[in-house]
Amino acid sequence: MSYDKPLPVLDPESTPFWEATRAHKLKIVRCADCGQVRFPPTSFCPHCNSAAIEWIEASGKATVFSWIVVRHPVPKDIYALDVPYVVALVTLEEGVRMPTNIVGCTPEEVTAYMPVTVQFRDVTPEITLPVFAPA
Amino acid sequence: MFALRDKYSIAGIGYTEFSKKSGRTVRSLASEACIKATADAGLKVSDIDGIVSYNFNDSAPAIAVATEIGVPQAGYAVDFLSGGNAANLIILSAVAAIEAGLAKTVLCYRAMNGRSGFRLGGGRDMSAYNITQYTAPFGWITYPQAMAMWCRRHMIEYGTTSEQLGEIAVQFRKNAEHNERAMQRTPITMDDYFNSRMIVDPFHMLDICLETDGACAVLVTTTERARDMAHKPIRIMGGAYGGGPNQGEDLFDAMRWPDHSHNYAKYIADDLWSSAGIGPKDIDLAQIYDCFTYSIIMQLEGLGFCKDGEGGPFVQGGRIAPTGELPLNTAGGLLSEGYIHGLNHVVEAVQQLRGDAGVRQVPNAETCLTTAGAMTCGSALVLRN
Numbered sequence: 001m002s003y004d005k006p007l008p009v010l011d012p013e014s015t016p017f018w019e020a021t022r023a024h025k026l027k028i029v030r031c032a033d034c035g036q037v038r039f040p041p042t043s044f045c046p047h048c049n050s051a052a053i054e055w056i057e058a059s060g061k062a063t064v065f066s067w068i069v070v071r072h073p074v075p076k077d078i079y080a081l082d083v084p085y086v087v088a089l090v091t092l093e094e095g096v097r098m099p100t101n102i103v104g105c106t107p108e109e110v111t112a113y114m115p116v117t118v119q120f121r122d123v124t125p126e127i128t129l130p131v132f133a134p135a
Numbered sequence: 136m137f138a139l140r141d142k143y144s145i146a147g148i149g150y151t152e153f154s155k156k157s158g159r160t161v162r163s164l165a166s167e168a169c170i171k172a173t174a175d176a177g178l179k180v181s182d183i184d185g186i187v188s189y190n191f192n193d194s195a196p197a198i199a200v201a202t203e204i205g206v207p208q209a210g211y212a213v214d215f216l217s218g219g220n221a222a223n224l225i226i227l228s229a230v231a232a233i234e235a236g237l238a239k240t241v242l243c244y245r246a247m248n249g250r251s252g253f254r255l256g257g258g259r260d261m262s263a264y265n266i267t268q269y270t271a272p273f274g275w276i277t278y279p280q281a282m283a284m285w286c287r288r289h290m291i292e293y294g295t296t297s298e299q300l301g302e303i304a305v306q307f308r309k310n311a312e313h314n315e316r317a318m319q320r321t322p323i324t325m326d327d328y329f330n331s332r333m334i335v336d337p338f339h340m341l342d343i344c345l346e347t348d349g350a351c352a353v354l355v356t357t358t359e360r361a362r363d364m365a366h367k368p369i370r371i372m373g374g375a376y377g378g379g380p381n382q383g384e385d386l387f388d389a390m391r392w393p394d395h396s397h398n399y400a401k402y403i404a405d406d407l408w409s410s411a412g413i414g415p416k417d418i419d420l421a422q423i424y425d426c427f428t429y430s431i432i433m434q435l436e437g438l439g440f441c442k443d444g445e446g447g448p449f450v451q452g453g454r455i456a457p458t459g460e461l462p463l464n465t466a467g468g469l470l471s472e473g474y475i476h477g478l479n480h481v482v483e484a485v486q487q488l489r490g491d492a493g494v495r496q497v498p499n500a501e502t503c504l505t506t507a508g509a510m511t512c513g514s515a516l517v518l519r520n
Binding site for chain 1: 264266272285335391
């Protein structure tokens, strides 16, 4: 069965991120000048405007910042079998927030600031999504 | 900041029927609202020399509407590619255009087939490029899904409850009962609220506004000129537009926003009140952007009607009813009147300040706040009669 959910369209800034997840690593950008980390990856550091970047591997540890439980599937035909599912903003140990899914527990078990750990879900041969499960 | 207190006014308002299926082009809806706003001011279209709107590629451009209704020459014809946050911004931009000498009499409109055509609530496209490559692949796609994330954050920080959200939905529906424009006029109870389908937890169906076909328009000119028109001018005391840092690339890109338990309102409050020269205590009634129930609570807090975290308790106990301390969304709001992307709030504000709101008239209404926006940026006006 073909995968019919949205897939990331890679661009010059995001390619290293998605190449890393494909290798089951979670990487984020750090400014090579001032050392501030950022997500999503952008070309210029918002703190010092430097264009010098380095990709660092994140620990994969995070906490739940906020979350929703999707119960009504939109579009219906694509998500009907997935509901209820949890979308969360998690705060990585390195300090940045990232949208993701919470897996490995029921929606009712998700709580604020719950510690979670990254897992990798190979959804197509090319694309791997970073999701998080209770630590 | 805005330094033109009372120099500009809203002199005309116009609106179409609000429906689920207009059976008309969006341009035709826009034209009807603009023709009516012009006539309401006692003017002819040949008096119009500016036109401005906002859209998500779901509307007719300003020049197309100007062409259909026969505007002879527009010195200012602009379309903002923007969401509801621009509902008051277009009015401020009309003021700026007139102040700059680009035009004298400007129509501001929003038109949409929001239910039968391009549905804002149901689906964005399923593409996942630029910022959405980090959001859509996780099934985070619709506006309710985006904003539920903020609502949850307010619940985490302050213990805001579904009961408090429900109070807003129930009260606004009650207000809509007396509004012939409103899409939903059948009263609801708190039980109806809790029994309505959970769409995206924490949002029930009744936390979410109504996708609507229709159009609204307002006519902006100088107060001096407005004094010679058909109605008492509704003066623009002050206004503000903006938001905080890290607004991101679009509304799903709020991941960098500093504090999701507060929205844009907190960042424009100082500019808004200093431009108007009055404060929250001086406001007689307010039309606050309610694409979702929670946004009322964040804007009440952000604009200083109550302290941080007290917006939930504030909406309880009848305080926001027409007879309460701060009557809110007297026409039913986006939740029950309809969703003309926030511009319908300005129409209602003008009717109330003119004393033309009929059975839903708030007695002695002299000052009215209107707001537009729910997330990282927005706009607001303080109006008076």
